[in-house]
Structure formats: C-alpha cells, structure tokens
Amino acid sequence: MAELRVQIAGVTLENPLIAASGAFGFGREYSEFYPLSTLGGISCKGITLKERSGNPPPRIAETPSGMLNSVGLQNPGVERFIREDLPWLREQGTRILANIAGNTPEEYCEMAEILSGTDVDLIELNISCPNVKQGGVQFGTSCAGVEGIVSQVRRFCKKPLVVKLSPNVADIGEIAAAAEAAGADALSMINTLTGMRIDIRTRRPILHNNTGGLSGPAVFPVAVRMVWQARQRVKIPIIGMGGVSCWQDAVEMLLAGASALQIGTVLFTDPYAPVKILDGLRRYLDENGIAAVPDLTGQVRPYGKEG
Amino acid sequence: MKRYDVQSCRIAAKREIAPGIFDVWVEAPEFAAAAQPGQFAQILVPGKTLRRPISICDAADGMLRFVFQVRGGGTARLAKDSAGDAWDILAPLGHGFSLPARGGRALFVGGGIGVPPLLFAARQLGAGARAVLGFRSRDGVILEEDFARAGCEVAVATEDGSAGYHGLVTGCLDGPDPDAVFACGPTPMLRAVAAWAEEKGVPCQLSLEERMACGLGACLGCACKLRRDGREEYGHVCKDGPVFDAREIVWEVE
Numbered sequence: 001m002a003e004l005r006v007q008i009a010g011v012t013l014e015n016p017l018i019a020a021s022g023a024f025g026f027g028r029e030y031s032e033f034y035p036l037s038t039l040g041g042i043s044c045k046g047i048t049l050k051e052r053s054g055n056p057p058p059r060i061a062e063t064p065s066g067m068l069n070s071v072g073l074q075n076p077g078v079e080r081f082i083r084e085d086l087p088w089l090r091e092q093g094t095r096i097l098a099n100i101a102g103n104t105p106e107e108y109c110e111m112a113e114i115l116s117g118t119d120v121d122l123i124e125l126n127i128s129c130p131n132v133k134q135g136g137v138q139f140g141t142s143c144a145g146v147e148g149i150v151s152q153v154r155r156f157c158k159k160p161l162v163v164k165l166s167p168n169v170a171d172i173g174e175i176a177a178a179a180e181a182a183g184a185d186a187l188s189m190i191n192t193l194t195g196m197r198i199d200i201r202t203r204r205p206i207l208h209n210n211t212g213g214l215s216g217p218a219v220f221p222v223a224v225r226m227v228w229q230a231r232q233r234v235k236i237p238i239i240g241m242g243g244v245s246c247w248q249d250a251v252e253m254l255l256a257g258a259s260a261l262q263i264g265t266v267l268f269t270d271p272y273a274p275v276k277i278l279d280g281l282r283r284y285l286d287e288n289g290i291a292a293v294p295d296l297t298g299q300v301r302p303y304g305k306e307g
Numbered sequence: 308m309k310r311y312d313v314q315s316c317r318i319a320a321k322r323e324i325a326p327g328i329f330d331v332w333v334e335a336p337e338f339a340a341a342a343q344p345g346q347f348a349q350i351l352v353p354g355k356t357l358r359r360p361i362s363i364c365d366a367a368d369g370m371l372r373f374v375f376q377v378r379g380g381g382t383a384r385l386a387k388d389s390a391g392d393a394w395d396i397l398a399p400l401g402h403g404f405s406l407p408a409r410g411g412r413a414l415f416v417g418g419g420i421g422v423p424p425l426l427f428a429a430r431q432l433g434a435g436a437r438a439v440l441g442f443r444s445r446d447g448v449i450l451e452e453d454f455a456r457a458g459c460e461v462a463v464a465t466e467d468g469s470a471g472y473h474g475l476v477t478g479c480l481d482g483p484d485p486d487a488v489f490a491c492g493p494t495p496m497l498r499a500v501a502a503w504a505e506e507k508g509v510p511c512q513l514s515l516e517e518r519m520a521c522g523l524g525a526c527l528g529c530a531c532k533l534r535r536d537g538r539e540e541y542g543h544v545c546k547d548g549p550v551f552d553a554r555e556i557v558w559e560v561e
Contacts, residue, residue, distance in 0.1 A: 025525035029546075032309050032523075045527070053541050056559065060518040060528040062357045062381075067520060074527045074541060206518075216356045268520045269356055271313060271397065 002285030003292035004278070006040070006260050008237050009160035009185035011121050013040035013095050013260060016281075016293050017250070017274050020241050020264030021046050021099035021124065021164075022071065026085040027092060033271050037093035038278070043188075043262060044081070044089070046099045046126050049107045051077035061197045061206040066216025066243070067265060068195050070209035073101055073129060078111050082118055090119055097162065101126040105139075105149055109156040116158035123159045125150065125184075128166030128191035129213075137191075140166040143178040150182035162239065165189040167219075167226055176230035176238075187230060188239035188262060190223045216265040219243045224256045231257025231298050245273070247280025254296040308337045311400055311523070315393045319370055325449050327377045328420070329386050336369035338398045344428035345403025345514055345550040348373070349522040351395035352381040358397060359385065360519045360545070362424035362491075364450075371398070374423035374449065400522050401549050404428045404512055407487050412436065414485035414509075415459065416500050418476055418492020419443070422450050424514050424549075425491055426457070433458030437485065441476025441492065445469035477503070485509055494558075501553035511553035517544040532557035 004015040018041040019027070025045050027036050036042060054074025061068040076084070078100070089096055098120040102108035108125065115123055127140035127149055139149040150163055163179040165172065167190035176187055192213025197206040205211070223242025230238055240258025244250055245266040253261055266273040281293075290296060316333040324330045338348070342363050348371065349358035359381050365372035377383045388394065406428060407413075413436040415425045422440050429438060438459040442448050444467045454461045462479050463471030472479050476492070477499040484507060490500040491514035504511035517529035524546030533542040533555045542548070 023521070023526055025527070029521070029523035029525040032311060033313075054527060054530060056532075057530040057541075058518045059530055060357075060520050060526075062355065065356060067356050069520065069526070069528060071527050071530075074530070265356060268358065268522075268526065269351065271523075 002282060002290060004282060006293050008239065008260055009122065009162070011095060011160055015040040015278055016254070016260040017278055018043055018095075018097065018239065018260060018262045019267070019274070020262035021097070021126065022069070023264035023267050026081070027089055030267070030271060031092065034275060035093070039094050039274055040260065041095035041097055041121070042089065043097040043099050043124055044085070045075055046073050046101045046129060047075045047078050047081050047111070048073055048101050048103075049078055049111055051075065051080070056208040058206060058208055059212075061212065063195065063197065063214060063216070064218060066214055066218035067268070068197060068207060068212035068214055069192070070207045070212035072209065078114055082114070086118060086120065095121040097122045097124045099124040099126050099164070101129055105152050108149060108153050112153045112157040116156065120159060122162050122186075123157055124162040124164050124188060125153055126164050126191075128164050137166050137168065140175070141169050143174050146175055146178040147182045150179050150184055154183035160185040162186045162188050164191055165230075166191050167193050167222060167242070172226045173229045173233040177233045180234040180236050184236060186237045186239060187234065188241060189230060190219070190226050190242045193219055193222065215243065217243045217245050220245070220249060224252060227253060227258050228256040228300065244277075245269070247277045247284060250277050250281050251284055251296065254293065255298070255300040257298040257300075259294065259297050308341055311398060312337075313395065313397045314338065316371070316396050318388055318390050318392050318394065321389050324374070325447050328447070328449055329375055329377070331373045331375075332370045333373070333394055333396065334369060335371045335396065335398070338371050338396065339366040339369050342366040342371065342399040342427075343403040344406065344431060345424060346399040346401050347424075347549060348396050348398035349400060350385060351397075352384050354384070355381050357381075357520055358522060360522060362514070362549070363399060363427060364423040365427045365430065371396075376420040397522060401545055402547060404489055404514075404550050406431055411486035412483065414480070414488045415439065415454070416476060416480065416488065416490040416492070416496070417441065418496040419447065421490075421492030421496070421514070425489055426450055426453055428489055429454055429459055430457040436460070437462065437482060439464065439476050439479050441465070441496070442470075443467065488512070490514070498558055501556070504553060512550050513553050513556065514549045515544050515551060515556070516549065519545055521545070532559060
C-alpha cells in the first residue's frame with residue numbers, strides 16, 4: 001500500500017487532500033457524509049478580526065464548467081471561531097488551517113497572533129479574496145504588497161504560515177518568490193479568477209457584487225500552469241488547488257509541483273468527491289508502483305525550449 | 308439514515324403536466340420516510356457544476372415527487388430523463404414548514420411554480436384548508452386536483468382570466484380568517500401575502516428561493532437578509548430556510 005501521508009511545513013497530513021476555504025464552512029455540514037478524518041485537513045471559511053455579514057445576494061452564478069461566487073467573507077469573527085468552532089473541529093481528527101483575511105496589515109497581524117495561541121495547525125494567509133473592497137487581493141497582486149504583508153505577519157505568526165496566492169497577476173512566479181523571501185512556509189494556490197456574468201434580459205450583472213471569483217473545472221488548466229511556474233521559483237511546498245475534480249486531476253496537480261491539494265467547488269457537485277479522489281489516487285499509486293505521494297510532486301517532464 | 312445523503316434514485320414515472328412543467332416520481336424509500344413538508348432536494352445534472360435545488364412536492368409510498376419547470380439548460384436536461392433513468396439526489400435538505408396541530412384552518416397561497424412546494428404540507432393539513440393558486444393562464448394551471456384531493460377548498464386565479472378568478476392570486480385571499488398562512492411564489496406575491504397576514508395578525512410562513520451552491524449551509528452562497536433577535540443579518544435559504552417566518556424576512560429594495 002502506497003503512503004498517502006504528506007508533510008507541509010513540518011505538519012504531517014494523513015493524506016494530501018484538504019477541503020478548500022469557503023467551500024466547507026467549518027466542516028459540520030459535511031461531517032454528515034463521512035468522518036472529517038477522511039480528509040488530510042480542512043481550510044476553514046475565511047475569518048476576519050470582527051464578524052462580517054458578507055455581500056448582498058445573489059452571490060452565486062453558474063458558468064460553463066464552473067461557477068462565480070461573491071460571498072464576501074461572511075464569517076463570525078475570530079473570537080467566535082475560536083470559542084464555537086475550533087473545539088469541535090479539533091476533535092475531528094484532521095489538520096486545521098485557519099484562513100485569515102484583514103482590512104489592514106495590523107488586523108492580519110493581530111489575528112495571526114491570536115490564532116498562534118490556539119491549537120490550529122497552520123495559518124493560511126488570504127491575500128487573494130476578490131470579493132471584498134479591502135483586505136483581500138490588494139495585498140496579493142504586487143510583489144511589494146506580498147512581501148510587505150507576509151513579512152509583517154511573519155513576526156506575529158508562531159504557526160506554520162501558508163500564503164494563499166491570487167491568480168489575478170501578471171507573473172505568478174515573481175509573486176511566489178516574493179512570498180517565500182518574506183518568510184512563507186508554504187504556498188497555496190490558486191484563489192479564484194475574477195469574473196462576471198450579465199443577465200441579458202435585465203442587463204444586470206447576475207452577482208450583486210457585479211464581479212465574483214471563478215472556480216471549478218474551468219480554472220483547472222490555469223491552476224496547473226501556475227503551480228508549475230511557481231514550483232520552478234520556490235523551494236517551499238505548494239498546496240495546489242483550482243478545479244481539482246477527480247483523482248486524475250489530483251495526480252496532474254501533484255505532477256505540476258503540488259505537495260498537497262485543496263478541493264472546493266467539486267464538493268457542490270458531489271459531496272463524496274474527497275472519498276472518490278483518495279480511492280483513485282491510492283489505486284494509481286499502487287498500480288504504478290509509486291511508494292508515496294511526494295514521489296509524484298513536480299515530476300512532470302516538460303519539453304525543452306528546443307522541443 | 309443520515310440527516311441527508313446522496314442516493315441514486317430510479318425515476319418511476321414522469322409526465323409533462325403543463326407546457327414546460329414536469330411531474331416526476333422517484334423511488335427513494337429512505338428520503339420519502341425522512342422528508343418533511345417544505346424541504347428540498349439538490350439534483351445532479353450531468354455535465355453541470357451545480358446541482359439544481361428542487362422542492363419536494365410530495366412524499367408517499369417510498370417515493371419522492373418533484374414538480375419543476377424548465378428554466379434553463381440544467382432543468383431542460385433533467386426533463387429529458389424518463390421512467391427507468393436514475394437521478395443522483397442529495398436530500399432531504401433545509402428547514403421546512405412548521406405545521407400546527409390539526410384542526411386549525413390553513414391557507415395555502417401558491418404562485419406558478421411556487422405551488423408544488425405547498426402540496427406536501429396541504430396533504431397533512433388538508434381538511435378545512437383553503438388553497439389559493441395563481442397562474443399566468445389556463446394552460447399553466449397545475450396540481451388543482453391534488454389540492455382538492457388533499458381536502459382543500461381550492462380557488463384558482465389566472466392573470467389573463469382564462470380560468471377561475473381574473474387577476475392576481477392576492478385578489479382572492481379574503482375569506483374566513485385562517486389560523487396560519489403558507490405561501491410560495493414570486494417575491495411581489497410573497498410580500499403582498501406577508502403584508503396581508505400581518506394585517507390580519509395571522510402567522511405566515513414563506514418558502515424562498517435563491518441561487519444556491521452547496522445546499523447544506525457550508526458555502527454561504529444563498530443569502531437572504533433576516534431580522535433575528537433585533538438585528539439584521541444574512542441567513543441562508545438552504546439551511547435556515549427555504550421556509551421562513553414572514554416576520555423575520557427583511558425585504559430588499561430593488
């Protein structure tokens with residue numbers, strides 16, 4: 001039997017599959033289907049220092065092979081997360097990534113400091129939310145912005161720090177390198193791509209926020225490309241995500257350079273997707289005589305420039 | 308059974324009961340036993356990312372009944388399936404109607420494709436109930452006999468006057484005062500019904516609709532503004548609803 005365990009920044013995950021932030025809440029709804037220990041980890045719904053009510057509806061629009069969302073970081077705030085959700089989550093036998101977003105660098109730092117005093121396993125710095133006016137993506141789209149926020153948070157963060165990158169940038173390799181240089185222990189990528197749909201009858205955008213984040217199979221090739229490009233620029237592990245929907249996608253993302261994976265949108269199509277992806281991945285490893293997941297990471301054999 | 312789960316369910320019967328409106332019974336003994344009036348299911352559409360939320364119209368004899376309208380590519384695809392085909396169904400979901408003890412007089416108010424979500428509740432509260440069902444025109448009228456068989460006194464309204472009362476369904480609300488009102492339909496209708504019930508001092512429950520992703524309360528996509536404990540906040544149609552007490556809904560201004 002192949003070894004499914006992986007290590008991210010010194011934290012051992014029982015398998016490489018992590019529920020992506022925003023798709024999984026704090027896990028309770030999905031625990032009805034299977035024990036959450038089925039998953040290597042859970043990245044919690046993005047939390048902010050204070051409670052946020054989120055954007056007005058509609059927040060969801062379907063797209064070819066995917067969807068747009070503009071939830072806008074609706075969450076109960078860090079204190080209630082720690083009091084009401086974390087104790088329950090801790091009992092589920094899986095790794096916990098606390099995904100944090102802020103309006104200002106100071107808020108990010110304060111949250112990193114607060115969460116460093118709890119038993120979350122990793123902190124995922126969300127500098128890539130496309131659906132809020134402040135605190136999301138404006139820190140994540142320039143090298144200077146990334147370097148600034150990551151290095152500041154680094155001083156307050158005593159947990160392994162994962163930086164979640166935005167795909168809405170010109171050169172993902174530069175951004176990845178900036179995050180690593182500023183002290184990130186790992187990267188997770190990609191967040192959603194900014195998109196828009198319009199109702200041709202009313203001439204109104206479908207989303208009340210006008211624009212939203214595109215996810216699902218439609219973004220998968222973009223995510224593979226970006227993970228592959230980032231892999232060539234950094235030494236720290238990359239948690240790959242963006243449209244991973246089946247075990248074949250999982251293998252592909254690992255080959256591109258991911259050390260672990262997050263899945264989100266596919267859960268809406270099939271809540272049992274994690275179970276199926278892990279079964280398929282295990283079979284693929286066994287059938288191909290691959291001893292462990294890390295043996296796949298970054299093993300794509302790209303063509304050389306001369307073809 | 309789990310509170311909700313995914314199962315592959317064989318279609319037992321399918322019929323087009325009005326132009327573009329389909330009546331489908333699926334074999335689902337566990338879902339049928341667990342389902343409550345007002346709950347819904349998320350049905351997988353091959354090739355689509357998001358499931359389609361469809362209200363449970365009825366549950367009986369180990370089967371679930373869905374009556375849905377073709378609105379786009381997803382529902383059109385579902386309408387192509389027929390007896391013997393299987394649907395991948397996530398159910399039963401959401402918070403349904405809170406039914407009062409029998410004996411009270413219920414008023415059901417349905418508008419168009421908002422009529423089916425009321426039938427299951429009407430079958431439990433039928434005797435002595437009134438059902439006021441509104442449609443655009445005669446050929447869109449659905450489930451009139453079903454409500455009658457449930458024991459309801461049925462009034463049909465059509466906007467073009469081609470059947471029953473000529474006008475909006477809200478024009479035939481007046482009658483013996485009900486003890487409880489249950490409504491589903493377009494937003495202007497729901498607002499009017501809620502206002503009418505408020506004036507009469509009658510408790511009123513409304514079934515809402517919103518664009519939805521997970522259907523479970525995890526993704527927070529299907530937001531609706533609620534007033535709870537004196538403060539306004541976004542609740543979610545899939546988990547807090549689809550049925551809400553009319554007094555807690557904060558209607559958005561267009």
